[in-house]
Amino acid sequence: QVQLVESGGGLVQPGGSLRLSCAASGIIFHIFPLYWYRQAPGKQRELVAAITSGGSTNYADSVKGRFTISRDNAKNTVYLQMNSLKPGDTAVYYCNARLNSAKNYWGQGTQVTVSS
Numbered sequence: 001q002v003q004l005v006e007s008g009g010g011l012v013q014p015g016g017s018l019r020l021s022c023a024a025s026g027i028i029f030h031i032f033p034l035y036w037y038r039q040a041p042g043k044q045r046e047l048v049a050a051i052t053s054g055g056s057t058n059y060a061d062s063v064k065g066r067f068t069i070s071r072d073n074a075k076n077t078v079y080l081q082m083n084s085l086k087p088g089d090t091a092v093y094y095c096n097a098r099l100n101s102a103k104n105y106w107g108q109g110t111q112v113t114v115s116s
Helices: none
Strands: 003-007 010-012 018-025 034-039 046-051 057-059 067-072 077-082 091-098 104-106 110-114
Touching (some): 018 110, 046 077, 077 091
Antiparallel strands (some): 046 057
16 A cells, blocks of 8 residues: 655744655665656645656746755655745645656645744
C-alpha cells in the first residue's frame, strides 16, 4: 500500500520559514519524480516545485528564490524549505509522487497559514 504523509505545516508570520516533509512508503522512491503542489481557498491546485529522480529542480515563478525542494532517498522523504513566506503562500500543500498515469500518488495535504 502506497502512502505519502506530509508534515511540518502550521501558522507562521510573514517573513518566516517552514520546512515541509513528505515521507513515502510502498514505492521505489528513488525512481519517482516528486512534486509539491498547493491549493488556496477558491483557487485551483498549482504546481510549486518539482525534483527529478536525478535531483534536478524546477519552481513556480512565484516561489523562485524563496522555496527549495530536496529529497533524501535514504529516508524516502521529500522536503520543501519555504523562506520569506508571504500571506499569498497560504494554502494546503500536497506532495505528489508521479512516475506515469498509473503510478500517481498524493499525500493528504498539510495546511500552511501565513498571517500576522
